[in-house]
Amino acid sequence: MRTLPNSWFLFTLIVLALCLPSGPVYAEQQQTLELQRLLDQAKPGDRIVLQPGTYEGPITINKSLTLQSAEPTGEVIVRNSSEKPAITLKADRITIAGLRIVDEAIKESASILVLGNRSVLDRLQIRTGAHGIEAKDAHEGSVNRTTIEWAVDDVRMAEKGNGIDLFNAHRWRMTNNTIREVHDGIYMENSDEALVAGNVIERSRYGIHCMYTKRTVIQHNEGKLNVTGAMVMAAEQVVVTGNTFSKQSENVNSQGVLLYDAHETMVSDNKIDGNRVGLYVEQSTANRVERNQVGYNFVGIQLLESSENTITSNQFLGNVTDAQARDSDNNTIASNYWDSFRGIDTNGDGNSEISYAINPFFQGLTRKRAAFQLFFQSPGMVFLEGLYQTERIRWTTDSSPLMRPHANFIQTGQRVDKLKTGLTGLLLIACASLLFYKMRRQKI
DSSP states (O other): OOOOOHHHHHHHHHHHHHHSOOOOEEEOTTOSSOHHHHHHHOOTTOEEEEOSEEEEOOEEEOSSOEEEEOTTTOOEEEEOOSSSOSEEEOSSSOEEESOEEEEOOOOSSOSEEEOSSSOEEESOEEEESSOSEEEESOOSOEEESOEEEEOOSSOOGGGSOOSEEEESOOSOEEESOEEESSSOSEEEESOOSOEEESOEEESSSEEEEEESOBSOEEESOEEESSSEEEEEEEEESOEEESOEEEOOOSSTTOEEEEEEEEESOEEESOEEESSSEEEEEESOBSOEEESOEEESOSEEEEEESOBSOEEESOEEESOSEEEEEESOOSOEEESOEETTOOOOOSSSSSBOSSOEEOOOHHHHHHHHOGGGGGGTTOHHHHHHHHHOOTTGGGSOEESSOBSSOOHHHIIIIIHHHHHHHHHHHHHHHHHHHHHHHHHHHHHO
16 A cells, blocks of 8 residues: 655645634743734634733734633733834724733823724723824724723823724724723714713813714713813714713813704703813704703803703702803703792693793803902802893793702702701711710810
8 A cells, every 4th residue: 555655644734724713822921922923923813812921012913813811810911111002903803802901101102003993992901101092094993891091190181192082983882991090081083973881981181072073972971070071072963861970170161061062962861960060052053951960060051152952851959050151042941940940830830930041140241351250159249140130031041940850850869968968967966066065074
């Protein structure tokens, strides 16, 4: 019987190996190949699984594949000290999951730069001195369950990068992420139909920032201790619903939700409390503001040079000033609850027959003399505002304000506040009684 030559045997093995489906490629911690070389040698569609350890960047992925950590065995770190991005995605359909990115150099390039379509970034931990994730001309990507934190101390907010930065990147989904201490948490410019849902953004400038976008959906996010919770600017058909924006008050320009040059936008069912201004609307038209709980802000809502907006069924409770308006005509404002207003309901329908007019005196005065903002709600200013009645027919007015807040707002808002107030009162009484008792003992 004739035997196959050795060369023919080797050729057969190679053909069989090429025909077999490719499985995960495992990179050991003490790998003999550099990570970049391993990526270069991988085939499209491969799944590269990194064992716990530290891998040096920068790396570039230029083919469709998956790069992930071996779970749940430990932490996989990609460390980068260069001026380049720690990870650059140049191809479509790349997935990165479960990695920790340490990229703390202050620089122009982002920690992760996405240039391909349909990228998936999942369960990442990013410490950055630049933009955390930047996508340019790349569409239909997603960022999920990722934490992005600014890594460098003593840097002014204006000099920081954004958490997620999209430019001409349409139909992205950014869900369930946590972003802290960056410039803008999620920034979208010329990027339409994005979904921003379930994110927590803290101690940044604008938590969520839309610029020149259409049909962006911002829902069920939490923004706190930012300069502004959500900024919708030069945008159309944006939906802002079911979010919580609180404690944006440390800056003179702080707002819960800011609409500037925004049109056909829906702002509904949000909880906006403890901000300098709850809702700020300027040079904006054809928007709907409905069913929001606006409480305990310095100013509940400000309208400036805005028209044809519909503002209805909102609850304004515990604000220092419920509303301010200037040069804002032809708005439909009705059926809101203003706790500072006392109306008369003669037919029992729950709405006052007396309208609630928003006095423009303070807004007009501070427009001409900005320094007069120091007298906000001072007794003298309140007295002068009460005397001002010029052109009352042109004042922004709620035509039929509610006599009492909606039941769900009473349950979720007032009950908690009454409980806090009651406990605080009991504590003060206990302290006063103890102090009185000690003073009496000393006299005896």
